[in-house]
Amino acid sequence: MGSHLLLVAPPPAHMIRKDPVLEAYQQEITYVFHALRWLGARPQEIEDLAQEVFIALRRSWSHYDSSRPLRPYLFGVAFRVVSMQRRKRRHEVAFARLEVRDWGPGPDDELQAKQARAMVLRALEKIPLRRRAILVMHDLEQVPVRQVATTLSLPLFTVYSRLRKARAELQAALRRITKDGSGS
Amino acid sequence: MKTPPPLPPDLEALLAPHRTVLPLAPSVEARAIARAAAVAESPQQGVARASSPPRWVFAAAAGLVLALGAGAYAARTWIAAPPPPVPARVAPIAAPRPSEPHLPIVAAPVETEAPEPIAPLAPPHVRRGVGKASAPAVATNAELQLLRTARQDVTRGDFAGALAVIAEHVRSFRNGALVEEREALRVKSLAGLGRQEEAQRAAAEFHRRFPHSVFLSTFERMKETDR
Secondary structure (H helix, E strand, O other): OOHHHHHOOOOOHHHHOOOHHHHHHHHOHHHHHHHHHHOOOOHHHHHHHHHHHHHHHHHHHHHOOOOOOHHHHHHHHHHHHHHHHHHHHOOOOOOOOOOOOOOOOOOHHHHHHHHHHHHHHHHHHOOOHHHHHHHHHHHHOOOOHHHHHHHOOOOHHHHHHHHHHHHHHHHHHHHHHHHHHHHO | OOOOOOOOHHHHHHHHHHHOOOOOOHHHHHHHHHHHHHHHHOOOOOOOHHHOOOHHHHHHHHHHHHHHHHHHHHHHHHHHOOOOOOOOOEOOOOOOOOOOOOOOOOEOOOOOOOOOOOOOOOOHHHHOOOOOOOOOOOOOHHHHHHHHHHHHHHHHOOHHHHHHHHHHHHHHOOOOOOHHHHHHHHHHHHHHOOOHHHHHHHHHHHHHHOOOOOHHHHHHHHHHHHO
16 A cells, blocks of 8 residues: 555655754765765674764764864764664674675776775774774874873873884784785 | 884885775765764764763662562552452342242352453564564664665665665565565575575465565566476
């Protein structure tokens, strides 16, 4: 009886744009996927995690200071969602090998860029999430350290020390990957 | 320490190209937004936690409900308790009047509480909606949008994506107006992914819940195609 309802015209776009959180999410949806990917979410989980980010964003929206940029705040939400998911998953599987799937259109001539991204992602996989998040946020997203500390609710000094350690771990991991690649 | 040391040049060279945010595939983006819109319209999840009352309010309310329930139960038990056994009332023996016919002396019937009538059970697919009096009878735009996305995924062959949307529909519109369509799409998606056993189980469940559905003929055709 209801199947014919699916054939009617789609609802007007303005009907799903009224909500400010939804509007912000719509504007930054690509960034949410980007952040989740760099935080080490598995490709097959990213859509579900993005949905979790949206739900968490709705709940915490009243804490967001709209005079500040949204992206670092979103990154913090994404970090918490991924951390929670890791805790849930800890007893299920050890740490699955990262699959690299491109969400974008990706023409073939970008193969090299994709390979480079895959290598960085594999190297980042070796860094524990709490340090990886800081490295991605500061060195990749170029968020100032002070803001990283505020977003992740960490002391400034902790952010510095974790960043230093994460960089060293990333370099070591990259060296290992390059060595393995040239060796095989 | 004001700023951290700059990134070593080799790391900088490696990370720099990845600072751009890559665009999403349109279908992925549309699906993600449709799922979020469904949550935004869903009354259960649409409330911000910050504006909700603190937990102790819920705990107090739950305690009050429990106390009231226990009190009501105790009162009902006390009221419904059978009275102490009373000897059957016996009609006083009196000499029959000459004008009245001779009546046998009988014990007056003791009034007993009539058993409460038991309401007939609704069929399973109707009973599922019980308790959600406010469940929408007509599909909302969000529900419609969500299932349309799932249907498009099935048409495109993205069965895993369709299952994700279906799961979202379950979360947001468990007893929505389009449950029948959702479950039909689930069967198709499972079959499309080659998860035959699960598809068969889902089809059997569908048959049980919607014995007169028009989708059943589709499943039959799917089975014949498989053979």
